[in-house]
Amino acid sequence: MQQIVSRLQLPLWLSLAVLAAFPLFELTFYTELLTKIMIMAIFAMSLDLLVGYTGLVSLGHAAFFGLAGYTLALIAPQYEAANLWLTLGVAILVSALAALVIGLFVLRTKGVYFIMVTLAFAQMFYFVFHDTDLGGGSDGLFLYFKPDAAIAGFKPFDLENTLHFYYFVLISLVVSYFLLCRILRSPFGHALVGIKTNEHRMQSLGYPVFYYKLASFAIGGSLAGFAGYLSACQYGFVNPEILSWHQSGSVLLMVILGGQGAFYGAAIGAFVFVLLQEFLSSLTKHWQLFMGVIIVLLVLYLPGGLRSIGPLLRASLLGKTANVKPPAGNDPPDIAQEESANDRSDSLH
Amino acid sequence: MDLVTFLIQLLNGLQYGLLLFLVASGLTLIFGIMGIINLAHGSFYMIGAYLAFSLSTLTGNLFTAILLGIVLSAVLGIILEWLLISRLYHRDHLEQVLLTYGLILIFEALRSILVGDDVHSIAIPAILNHSIPLTDTLSYPVYRIFISMVCLILAGLMYGVIQRTRLGMMIRAGASNREMVQSLGINIQLVYRLVFAMGFTLAAFAGMLAAPISSVYPGMGDQVLIICFVVVVIGGIGSVWGALVAALLIGLVDTFSKVFFPELAGITVYLLMAMVLLWRPEGLFRMT
Numbered sequence: 001m002q003q004i005v006s007r008l009q010l011p012l013w014l015s016l017a018v019l020a021a022f023p024l025f026e027l028t029f030y031t032e033l034l035t036k037i038m039i040m041a042i043f044a045m046s047l048d049l050l051v052g053y054t055g056l057v058s059l060g061h062a063a064f065f066g067l068a069g070y071t072l073a074l075i076a077p078q079y080e081a082a083n084l085w086l087t088l089g090v091a092i093l094v095s096a097l098a099a100l101v102i103g104l105f106v107l108r109t110k111g112v113y114f115i116m117v118t119l120a121f122a123q124m125f126y127f128v129f130h131d132t133d134l135g136g137g138s139d140g141l142f143l144y145f146k147p148d149a150a151i152a153g154f155k156p157f158d159l160e161n162t163l164h165f166y167y168f169v170l171i172s173l174v175v176s177y178f179l180l181c182r183i184l185r186s187p188f189g190h191a192l193v194g195i196k197t198n199e200h201r202m203q204s205l206g207y208p209v210f211y212y213k214l215a216s217f218a219i220g221g222s223l224a225g226f227a228g229y230l231s232a233c234q235y236g237f238v239n240p241e242i243l244s245w246h247q248s249g250s251v252l253l254m255v256i257l258g259g260q261g262a263f264y265g266a267a268i269g270a271f272v273f274v275l276l277q278e279f280l281s282s283l284t285k286h287w288q289l290f291m292g293v294i295i296v297l298l299v300l301y302l303p304g305g306l307r308s309i310g311p312l313l314r315a316s317l318l319g320k321t322a323n324v325k326p327p328a329g330n331d332p333p334d335i336a337q338e339e340s341a342n343d344r345s346d347s348l349h
Numbered sequence: 350m351d352l353v354t355f356l357i358q359l360l361n362g363l364q365y366g367l368l369l370f371l372v373a374s375g376l377t378l379i380f381g382i383m384g385i386i387n388l389a390h391g392s393f394y395m396i397g398a399y400l401a402f403s404l405s406t407l408t409g410n411l412f413t414a415i416l417l418g419i420v421l422s423a424v425l426g427i428i429l430e431w432l433l434i435s436r437l438y439h440r441d442h443l444e445q446v447l448l449t450y451g452l453i454l455i456f457e458a459l460r461s462i463l464v465g466d467d468v469h470s471i472a473i474p475a476i477l478n479h480s481i482p483l484t485d486t487l488s489y490p491v492y493r494i495f496i497s498m499v500c501l502i503l504a505g506l507m508y509g510v511i512q513r514t515r516l517g518m519m520i521r522a523g524a525s526n527r528e529m530v531q532s533l534g535i536n537i538q539l540v541y542r543l544v545f546a547m548g549f550t551l552a553a554f555a556g557m558l559a560a561p562i563s564s565v566y567p568g569m570g571d572q573v574l575i576i577c578f579v580v581v582v583i584g585g586i587g588s589v590w591g592a593l594v595a596a597l598l599i600g601l602v603d604t605f606s607k608v609f610f611p612e613l614a615g616i617t618v619y620l621l622m623a624m625v626l627l628w629r630p631e632g633l634f635r636m637t
Binding site: 051057059105106108109111112113115116117119120121123124127128130131132245249252253256260285286287288289291292293294295296298299300303 | 380386433436440442443444446447448450451452453454455456457458459461462571575578579581582586612614615616619620622623626627630631632
C-alpha cells in the first residue's frame, strides 16, 4: 500500500500544479468547465467510497447531490446572498440525514436488490421535487446570488468571482481527496475494504457490518451533498434533473471509467466523462449514441477502467499475459473468487 | 366516491397492473434464470410502443403491426443476447448495469434518429373503439378490458409453459444449476437465448398494447423500468407469481392514490416499497 502511495505522488502533485496554474491562462470558458469537472470529481469520489471500497453499487447517488442543491436554493434568501458556511453546513447535514434514513432501508438488501432499491428511492426524491410545489416543480428554483463567505464582517474570498470560485472548488477537491484517503487508512477504512472483499468473514470476526456500511453510505451521501451544493452555486439554479437517475448513471460511469477503487481514478473518470460529453455534444445532438457505444465497449474490453490501460499495454508489449489487479485488491485472488461465487449463489436462491 | 367510479378505478388499476406484469415478468425471469440485471428492459417497452406506431402507420392496421412487431422484437432479442448479453453471464452486477445502461442511451438515440422526438398517438382499432355504458354519464372503454384480457391469457400461458412443458423444465433447471443442466446435455445457451427473447418480446408487446392509451413519447421506457424494479423488489426476484401479485398491488395503489392524494401520487409506490423492505427485505415471494 505504502509503495502505491509513493509511486502515485508525483503525477498527483503534478496534476495539482496544473490545476492550480490553469486560470493564469485566462481561458474563462475552460476555467468554468474545469470547475464543473472538479465538482463532478468530488461527486464521483464520494460514490467510489461506496462502490470501490465498500462494495455498495448505488444507482441512486444523485439523490444526495440534488438534495443538497435544493436545500441551498430553498433556504437561501431571495434578495440577498446567503451565508456560505451556514448554508453549506445545513445542506451537508440534510444530505447526511437523508443518507442515514435511506441507508436504514436500502442496506437491508444486498447485491442486485441494492442496485434496484437505491434507484427507486432516488426516483422518489425526483418525484417529490418534480410533482410538488416544494421546489418549483419541473422548472426548479433560481439562486440569484452566490453564497457570501464573510465571517464576522471579514470576507476572505468572493464566490461571485469566477477565479475565487475556481480556487474554492479546487481546495474543496483536494481536501475531499485527502479526507477520503485518511478515512481509508483508518481502521474504519480497512474494515470497509474487508466488508467489500468478504462480508461474512467480517461479520464472523465480530464487526457490526451493517453500521459500518451505514456509516460509509452516510459519508458518501454527505460528500455527494457537498458536490451538489457547489454545483448549485456554480449554475445558480436547481431543477429535478440534478437528481434524476441519469445523473446517478453518469456518476457511476465516471467511477468505472476511471477504474473503481482509487479516488484519483474516480477524479480521472469525471474529467474524461465531462470532456467526452462536451466534445460529443458539440459534434452532434445524438451524442448519446456514441456515449452508449463507448460504455458498451468499455465494459466489454476494458472492465478495469482507464487506469488499467497502462498495465495492459505494458503486459502486451512485454509479451506477458495481462495481470491487472482486482480493484482495491491487495487480497489473494482465492478470497475474491470465493466471494464472487458466494454472490452468485446468493443472488440465485 | 360512488360505486361506479370505484369500479372504474378498480378496472383501471387492474389493467395498469397487468400491463406492468408483462414487463416485470420478463425482468424477473431474466434475472432469476440468467442472473442478469437488465436496465435496458424499459427500452424494450419503448421499442415496442414505437414499433406499434411506425408499423401501424405503415400497414394501417394495429393488429398487423402488433404481429409484425412481435416477430421483430423476438429477432431483436435474440440478436441482442447473442451479440452482447451472452458476454455478461460471468461478469458482476456492476458491469451488467453499465452495459445495459449504455444500451439505453443507444436505443434512445436511435429512436431519436429514426422516429424523432415528437409525441405521437395511435388510434384505437375501430373494432375495439367502443365504451360500455355504466351509468348515464359514465362508461368504460372496451380497449382497456381487451388489454386486461390479453394480459391475463398471457400470464396463464406463461404459467403453463414454465410449469408444464419440457422447455419450462429446462428453464427452471437452468435457474437452479447451470452446470448440472449443461452436463445433462441440454444446450443452456439456447435456453437463455429463448428466455431473453421472450422477456424482450413481452416488454415490447406491453408497449404495443399500451401505445393507443398512453401515447408514444421519448423517455417512456425509463418510468416503466423504475416502476418494474419496484415490482420486482416487492414481489421477490425470480418469482413470476410474486411479480404478478406485486404488479397488481402497485397498479391499484398507484391508481387509487391518484384519485385520493393526487399530490403524493408519484411517491406512494415507493413508500409501499419501503414498507415491504422493512417487513420482508427479500420481497414477498422470493424464489427459494
